[in-house]
Amino acid sequence: MMDLKLLWILLITSLFFIQGWPQTQGCWEQERVALLQLHSVFDVSDWITEKDSNCCHWDYIECHNISGRVKVLTLPPKWRQGDSSWYLDVSLFFPFEELKSLDLSLNGIKDFIDNKVPLSSAFSNLEILKLSFNDFHDGILSKVKSLPNLKILDLRNNTIESLQHLQEMNLEELDLGGNRLKNNDLTYIKGLSIKSLNIGGNLLQGSIDIGVLNNLTNLKKLDMSYNEIESLQYFNDGERQLKLINLEKLDLSYNLFNNTLLARLGGLSNMKSLNVGNNLIKGSINIIEELDGLINLEELMLDGSHLNNNILQSIGVLNSLKALSLHDCTYPRMV
Numbered sequence: 001m002m003d004l005k006l007l008w009i010l011l012i013t014s015l016f017f018i019q020g021w022p023q024t025q026g027c028w029e030q031e032r033v034a035l036l037q038l039h040s041v042f043d044v045s046d047w048i049t050e051k052d053s054n055c056c057h058w059d060y061i062e063c064h065n066i067s068g069r070v071k072v073l074t075l076p077p078k079w080r081q082g083d084s085s086w087y088l089d090v091s092l093f094f095p096f097e098e099l100k101s102l103d104l105s106l107n108g109i110k111d112f113i114d115n116k117v118p119l120s121s122a123f124s125n126l127e128i129l130k131l132s133f134n135d136f137h138d139g140i141l142s143k144v145k146s147l148p149n150l151k152i153l154d155l156r157n158n159t160i161e162s163l164q165h166l167q168e169m170n171l172e173e174l175d176l177g178g179n180r181l182k183n184n185d186l187t188y189i190k191g192l193s194i195k196s197l198n199i200g201g202n203l204l205q206g207s208i209d210i211g212v213l214n215n216l217t218n219l220k221k222l223d224m225s226y227n228e229i230e231s232l233q234y235f236n237d238g239e240r241q242l243k244l245i246n247l248e249k250l251d252l253s254y255n256l257f258n259n260t261l262l263a264r265l266g267g268l269s270n271m272k273s274l275n276v277g278n279n280l281i282k283g284s285i286n287i288i289e290e291l292d293g294l295i296n297l298e299e300l301m302l303d304g305s306h307l308n309n310n311i312l313q314s315i316g317v318l319n320s321l322k323a324l325s326l327h328d329c330t331y332p333r334m335v
């Protein structure tokens with residue numbers, strides 16, 4: 001009787017042991033189970049119709065090529081217009097120990113539930129987190145600061161109203177486009193070592209302090225399009241020009257800038273692509289005096305401006321220029 005019981009226990013534990021063992025030919029059993037649990041929340045019908053038991057072959061999943069663990073995970077959009085937003089429990093992601101990239105875009109999520117498993121445990125190796133087109137509020141910024149490896153954070157089109165919870169992080173890319181940020185929120189971005197920043201489509205207006213932007217010395221890409229900005233302002237002893245020596249791409253289109261903007265941009269010697277289209281720039285532009293510092297400029301967009309036709313005569317000073325875009329520009333008639 002005793003022997004039988006012992007045998008039974010041995011059998012059960014060895015079964016458990018085999019199940020938990022990494023399968024060289026397929027995905028990890030506990031990760032397959034966790035994916036099926038995610039299916040019950042996100043309704044990924046393709047996962048259920050898959051005949052293949054190796055979840056690394058399923059749609060929206062990429063596995064690590066040596067360990068066989070899930071490395072990249074995309075939960076396809078489930079939110080439909082009119083659905084109310086909801087809370088996602090991050091403990092669902094705890095089994096994915098090597099998860100590096102997670103895309104939860106377009107899912108109507110309002111916030112993470114992190115009281116069973118903290119965010120820092122559920123997403124301990126996460127480098128890329130895409131949360132665009134959800135309903136996250138300001139509090140998400142204080143939650144993600146606990147993720148030590150996060151490099152890319154996409155929060156485009158959420159309902160963030162303030163950056164006061166943004167903490168120093170080692171982010172490389174931060175996308176805050178399409179939120180509800182105002183001018184004074186830019187001061188909270190100071191001190192970040194980001195290379196790419198999108199604050200387009202927010203509530204920025206009037207004048208923006210050049211000193212705040214010049215603080216972001218590592219920036220390569222800056223998008224401030226679709227706001228109502230009128231000017232880049234400098235204070236008495238401050239810098240009169242943007243001095244972002246690493247900046248390669250600047251998008252200021254769809255704002256309310258007039259010609260005085262150009263004099264603030266002349267020092268951006270590494271800039272390759274400049275979009276100042278659809279502002280209030282008009283008449284003649286003194287490219288020789290104002291923009292000749294842009295020695296690496298390859299692409300200049302002035303769409304929707306009301307320019308004099310002498311623009312084409314002086315454009316030759318921009319030696320590196322490969323593309324000039326003048327869609328919907330109006331020119332006064334030649335007399």
Ligand SMILES: *[C@@H]1O[C@H](CO)[C@@H](O)[C@H](O)[C@H]1NC(C)=O
Pocket residue numbers: 065066
């Ligand atoms: C595994 O992935 C790494 C990085 O993604 C790559 O450099 C390497 O060549 C891959 N190894 C194999 C055996 O495919």
Ligand SMILES: *[C@@H]1O[C@H](CO)[C@@H](O)[C@H](O)[C@H]1NC(C)=O
Pocket residue numbers: 157177178179201202
């Ligand atoms: C994203 O945000 C921008 C700016 O608020 C808005 O114009 C746009 O319609 C939004 N996009 C969607 C798909 O909601």
Ligand SMILES: *[C@@H]1O[C@H](CO)[C@@H](O)[C@H](O)[C@H]1NC(C)=O
Pocket residue numbers: 190191214215217
């Ligand atoms: C940027 O701002 C931070 C925090 O205010 C400050 O410590 C740093 O010296 C500033 N850097 C530059 C280049 O202005």
Ligand SMILES: *[C@@H]1O[C@H](CO)[C@@H](O)[C@H](O)[C@H]1NC(C)=O
Pocket residue numbers: 230231258259260
């Ligand atoms: C350009 O815009 C600034 C800021 O709105 C304003 O102070 C200035 O008078 C404008 N200049 C011209 C020539 O319209």
